[in-house]
Amino acid sequence: MSQSLDAYLVVSGILFAIGSFGFLARRNAISMLMSIELMLNAVNLTIVAFGAFIPALNGTASVIALMVMAVAAAEATVGLAIVMAIYRNRRTPLVDEYDAMRQ
Amino acid sequence: MFQPLIPGVSPVLAAAAAGGAAPDSLINLVPLILAIPLAGFVFTAFFGRRIGRPAFVLPLLGVSVTWLLSMVVVYHALTGGFGEHGAGITLWRWIAAGAFNVDVGFFVDQLTACLLIVVTTIGLLVHLYSVGYMAHDPGRWRFFAYLNLFMFSMLLLVLADNFLTVFAAWELVGLSSYLLIGFWYGRRSAALAAKKAFIVNRVGDVGFALGIMLIWVSTGTLNMREAFDRIAGLDHGTILAIALLVFCGAVGKSAQFPLHVWLPDAMEGPTPVSALIHAATMVNAGVYLVARTNPIFSHVPEAMVVVAAIGIFTAILAASIAFTQTDIKRVLAYSTLSQLGYMFAALGVGAYVAAIFHLMAHGFFKGLLFLGSGSVIHAVHDEQDMNRMGALWRKIPITHWTMLVGAIAIAGIPPFAGFFSKDEILGEAFKLNFGWVWAIGVVVAGMTAFYMWRLMGKTFYGESHVDPAVEPKIHESTWTMTLPLVLLAIPSMLLGLALGLPFGDSMITRWLHPVFAGAEETLGRTAEPFALFGIDGALILASVAVASIGLVAGIWLFGFFRRNGRRQTVEMITASSGATRFLYRASLNKWWFDDLNHLLFIVIGGRVANALWWFDRTVVDGTVNAVGRITVDAGGGLRRIQTGHVQNYALGIAIGLIIMAGSYLVIASR
Numbered sequence: 047m048s049q050s051l052d053a054y055l056v057v058s059g060i061l062f063a064i065g066s067f068g069f070l071a072r073r074n075a076i077s078m079l080m081s082i083e084l085m086l087n088a089v090n091l092t093i094v095a096f097g098a099f100i101p102a103l104n105g106t107a108s109v110i111a112l113m114v115m116a117v118a119a120a121e122a123t124v125g126l127a128i129v130m131a132i133y134r135n136r137r138t139p140l141v142d143e144y145d146a147m148r149q
Numbered sequence: 150m151f152q153p154l155i156p157g158v159s160p161v162l163a164a165a166a167a168g169g170a171a172p173d174s175l176i177n178l179v180p181l182i183l184a185i186p187l188a189g190f191v192f193t194a195f196f197g198r199r200i201g202r203p204a205f206v207l208p209l210l211g212v213s214v215t216w217l218l219s220m221v222v223v224y225h226a227l228t229g230g231f232g233e234h235g236a237g238i239t240l241w242r243w244i245a246a247g248a249f250n251v252d253v254g255f256f257v258d259q260l261t262a263c264l265l266i267v268v269t270t271i272g273l274l275v276h277l278y279s280v281g282y283m284a285h286d287p288g289r290w291r292f293f294a295y296l297n298l299f300m301f302s303m304l305l306l307v308l309a310d311n312f313l314t315v316f317a318a319w320e321l322v323g324l325s326s327y328l329l330i331g332f333w334y335g336r337r338s339a340a341l342a343a344k345k346a347f348i349v350n351r352v353g354d355v356g357f358a359l360g361i362m363l364i365w366v367s368t369g370t371l372n373m374r375e376a377f378d379r380i381a382g383l384d385h386g387t388i389l390a391i392a393l394l395v396f397c398g399a400v401g402k403s404a405q406f407p408l409h410v411w412l413p414d415a416m417e418g419p420t421p422v423s424a425l426i427h428a429a430t431m432v433n434a435g436v437y438l439v440a441r442t443n444p445i446f447s448h449v450p451e452a453m454v455v456v457a458a459i460g461i462f463t464a465i466l467a468a469s470i471a472f473t474q475t476d477i478k479r480v481l482a483y484s485t486l487s488q489l490g491y492m493f494a495a496l497g498v499g500a501y502v503a504a505i506f507h508l509m510a511h512g513f514f515k516g517l518l519f520l521g522s523g524s525v526i527h528a529v530h531d532e533q534d535m536n537r538m539g540a541l542w543r544k545i546p547i548t549h550w551t552m553l554v555g556a557i558a559i560a561g562i563p564p565f566a567g568f569f570s571k572d573e574i575l576g577e578a579f580k581l582n583f584g585w586v587w588a589i590g591v592v593v594a595g596m597t598a599f600y601m602w603r604l605m606g607k608t609f610y611g612e613s614h615v616d617p618a619v620e621p622k623i624h625e626s627t628w629t630m631t632l633p634l635v636l637l638a639i640p641s642m643l644l645g646l647a648l649g650l651p652f653g654d655s656m657i658t659r660w661l662h663p664v665f666a667g668a669e670e671t672l673g674r675t676a677e678p679f680a681l682f683g684i685d686g687a688l689i690l691a692s693v694a695v696a697s698i699g700l701v702a703g704i705w706l707f708g709f710f711r712r713n714g715r716r717q718t719v720e721m722i723t724a725s726s727g728a729t730r731f732l733y734r735a736s737l738n739k740w741w742f743d744d745l746n747h748l749l750f751i752v753i754g755g756r757v758a759n760a761l762w763w764f765d766r767t768v769v770d771g772t773v774n775a776v777g778r779i780t781v782d783a784g785g786g787l788r789r790i791q792t793g794h795v796q797n798y799a800l801g802i803a804i805g806l807i808i809m810a811g812s813y814l815v816i817a818s819r
Contacts, residue, residue: 070800078796145793 054095061088073140075129079122086118175225176238179255182218183304185211189297197290204290205280208297212269212276215300219269226262233663234258237310237374244313251371256310260664263505263657264307264437267512268430272300274633275425278520281629282421282527292332292419299325303430307437311372312361315438319357319402322431323350329426330418342414349411353401360394363387377444377667385449392445392452395438403435403489406463410742412486416478420523423478428485428519429512436492436508440501440665447499447668457497457578461589464490466740468596472603473736476533477522480604484559485515487593491574494586499672500577501665506657507570510644514558514566517637521552524626524634525608530619535604540613542710544623549609551634556605558641560598561696566641568693569649576688581674587688594692595699602703611708652685 048054065088068081090111097107133139189211197204225231235258244251276296283289302321309315324347331343365371367387368379380388399405404412415427426432439446439456446453467486474480488511495504526533528545542549558565561572571594579587613620625631648657708714723733735741 066803070796070803141796142794147793 051095051099054099055092058088058091058095061085061091073142075132075139075141076126078141079125079129082125083118083122086114090114175222175230176236176255176257178218178222179238179257179308180240182215182222183255183301183308185215185218186297186301186304190294190301193290193294193297197294200290205276205293208293209276209280211297212273212300215304216269216273219265222257223262223265226257226259227660231257235261235664239310248369249365251311251313253314254310254372255308256373257308258664259660260437260440260505261307263509263661264433265304267433267509268300268303268307271425271429271512271516271637272296272303274516274636275421275520278424278523278630278633279419279421281627282419282523284627288332292329295325295328295332296421296425299329299426299431303434306434310374312364312376313371315373316354316357316361319354319398319434322426322434323347323354323402326350326415326426326431329422330415332418332422336417339417342411342417346411346415349408350401353398353408356394356397356401357399360391360398363391363394367391373441377442380445380448388445389449389452392442392449393455395442395445396452396456399435399438399493400459401435402438403432403493404463404486405435405459405490405493406466407742409463409467409486410746413479413482413739416476416482420478420519420526423482424516424519424523427482428515432485432489433492433508433512436489436496436504439493439496440505443496443501443665443668444671446496447671450672453497453499455497457494457583457586460490460493460495460497461586461593462490463487464494464593465589465596466490468593468600469732470736470739471600472596473733475535477525477535477538477604477608478519478533480535480600481515481518481522484518484597484601485511487597488515488559491571491590491593494578494590495574498578498581498583498586499669499674500574500581501668502658502661503570503573503577505661506648506655507574509648509657510558510566510570510641513637513644514555514641517551517555517634517641518559520630520637521548521555521634524548524630525552527626527630528623529615530622532616532619535607537614537616538608539611539615540609541615541623542609545625547625547631547634551631551638552609553605554638554641556601558645560601560700561594561692562598562700563693564642564646566643566645566649568696569645569655572689572692573649573655575692576685579688580684591692591695595695598696598699599703602700603707606703606707606709606714610710611713 062085065081065084068084069078072078072081093107093111093114097103097105097111100107129139132144136144186208189208193200193204193208226235235256237254237256239252239254241253242250243253276293279289279292279296283292286292299322302318302325306315306318306322309318327343327347330346331340333339334343361371364376367383368376370376370379401408404410412427412432416423418426446456464487467483467490471480471483471487474483488507492504492507492511495501495507524545525538525541525548528541528548529538532538554565558567561567563569575587575590575594578584578590615623649655706715706719723729738744
């Protein structure tokens with residue numbers, strides 16, 4: 047384990063950047079969901095790193111990470127269900143082709 | 150019956166109520182006098198079309214009852230039953246707005262009584278005449294409805310006790326006049342004439358309304374008697390402004406220069422309308438107004454000079470135009486203008502009684518002349534051009550003899566009515582140092598005699614120029630038309646003798662003295678005894694002489710009974726020199742006033758209006774439209790942010806986050 051908090055923060059920052067790039071740049075809806083998961087994991091890493099390095103927290107930051115994970119799971123489920131419903135209607139997973147409400 | 154609902158009406162009434170019941174009960178007739186024509190109008194307007202031919206019965210009956218009631222009130226007023234200064238009745242509070250309170254109330258004094266005589270009598274006779282005159286017109290129910298509306302409006306005007314009611318009635322008579330002039334609305338000329346009458350009236354009404362507002366602002370009340378009491382305390386400039394503004398309204402309504410242009414065109418209406426409204430009643434409203442507000446005018450002699458000047462100028466202007474007109478009704482219309490000018494001249498010099506006397510006499514003989522001309526027009530099958538009449542005196546005798554009476558009366562030949570009233574005006578003008586008014590007035594008297602005998606000569610005497618197809622069908626009118634003529638001929642002959650004698654202390658002077666006493670005192674006039682063999686006699690002689698000269702000239706040029714007119718002589722005179730040719734053309738073109746108005750208001754005013762319309766369209770509307778367009782275009786531009794792609798929105802969020810975080814870091818590190 048590294049002894050500096052900065053390393054963990056850098057890693058999670060890079061992960062978050064990769065995740066948000068993926069979210070913004072991918073056309074496939076499933077890929078966007080995966081990128082969201084990546085961003086959530088980056089955030090989890092940050093929380094846990096802070097929990098480990100700050101003595102006053104007594105390691106209780108892990109609870110937050112647990113809740114984040116639960117929310118992420120629920121949200122991934124719902125998101126996947128929506129994507130599958132849209133896929134059945136639109137026959138394409140590419141988000142820039144969902145333009146029926148656009149002028 | 151109505152009882153006075155508001156306490157504190159007039160001290161006279163209260164005293165009378167304490168002393169005896171007679172004035173109390175008779176003043177209650179006044180609302181009834183007003184209600185009957187109004188009810189007649191409403192009923193005929195709603196049910197007249199269905200009633201059809203007998204539609205005239207209710208209005209005629211109503212006006213007869215009104216006449217009877219008015220005569221009762223008049224008799225009571227003139228014999229002093231309402232007290233020397235008249236009595237009033239207040240019905241209810243019309244406007245209650247803090248300090249601005251106006252009651253609906255009526256007021257009767259001797260001046261009101263004189264006006265009532267004229268209005269109701271001529272109204273009744275015109276209603277009767279219209280039964281025959283409008284017999285073949287399908288719209289006669291409308292005609293009688295409008296006539297009743299007019300009677301109501303005119304009576305309201307004469308009986309009102311505060312300026313706001315007078316103004317309301319003023320507008321109502323204008324409306325009735327519009328409706329009646331444009332009665333045959335299918336004729337374009339009639340519709341235009343009605344519009345012209347109403348609009349020109351409105352111009353005067355602006356002044357009147359401003360005057361009323363000024364009265365309110367300066368005296369704090371619109372009740373006439375209270376306002377007159379408080380007038381003396383105002384400063385001179387204010388009173389002068391009030392007087393001139395009120396006179397504006399009179400100028401419009403009574404068709405004085407420069408607002409005289411509507412009256413000749415108003416002859417487009419049926420002849421009973423011309424007789425009633427434009428000779429005997431509505432045009433007298435202006436004279437009545439100035440006479441009623443004499444306390445205001447008597448404080449500002451400058452305004453009275455203006456009144457006299459405009460009056461006498463109108464008199465001579467109109468008389469000069471009447472010389473050349475060929476339409477019989479136009480001649481009478483210009484004659485009315487001229488006589489109204491006389492009345493205003495009398496008011497202007499301070500001869501109030503003479504003005505009212507002339508108002509009454511003129512109402513009768515001008516009404517007679519108009520109704521007579523209507524009978525003539527009816528006889529020659531709607532021909533109004535005098536050059537196509539002639540030799541009618543044998544064929545329509547009653548019309549002829551009554552019109553002869555009217556012509557003698559208006560020419561001022563004694564002992565008929567016109568002589569007394571006109572002579573009193575001219576005499577007062579001379580004695581009160583208004584020599585110029587007297588001089589012009591005498592000339593106008595001569596001119597009046599001349600053009601009236603021109604009218605008689607061309608219409609009735611000499612050889613016949615009637616259209617040969619019409620000639621065998623000429624017949625006298627029915628009794629409903631000739632009876633009013635005869636009934637009007639009687640006062641034309643006798644009114645002067647009845648009211649004007651004895652000279653210097655005549656009956657009408659005694660009647661109206663309390664009304665005008667205050668004004669005469671303010672003006673510093675003292676009563677002088679009548680000098681038959683002195684100045685007064687000389688003045689009478691002068692006016693009779695001039696009238697006779699006009700009469701003789703008229704007869705010599707235009708024929709009398711069997712003698713023909715000298716048409717060649719007339720043409721020779723008018724063509725004799727450049728000056729006379731110009732005068733003839735000027736007279737025929739009404740001194741080009743209609744053309745001047747057309748130029749000023751239609752042509753130039755039209756250009757100004759177009760320019761303003763351009764401004765309104767381009768600048769004002771353009772600004773508002775530009776604001777709208779900018780909003781729409783901006784919206785259209787901003788709409789393109791909404792792409793519908795979630796990723797674009799997410800990108801926006803990300804960018805915003807970066808900017809916020811970055812700026813926080815930058816600021817926090819400072």
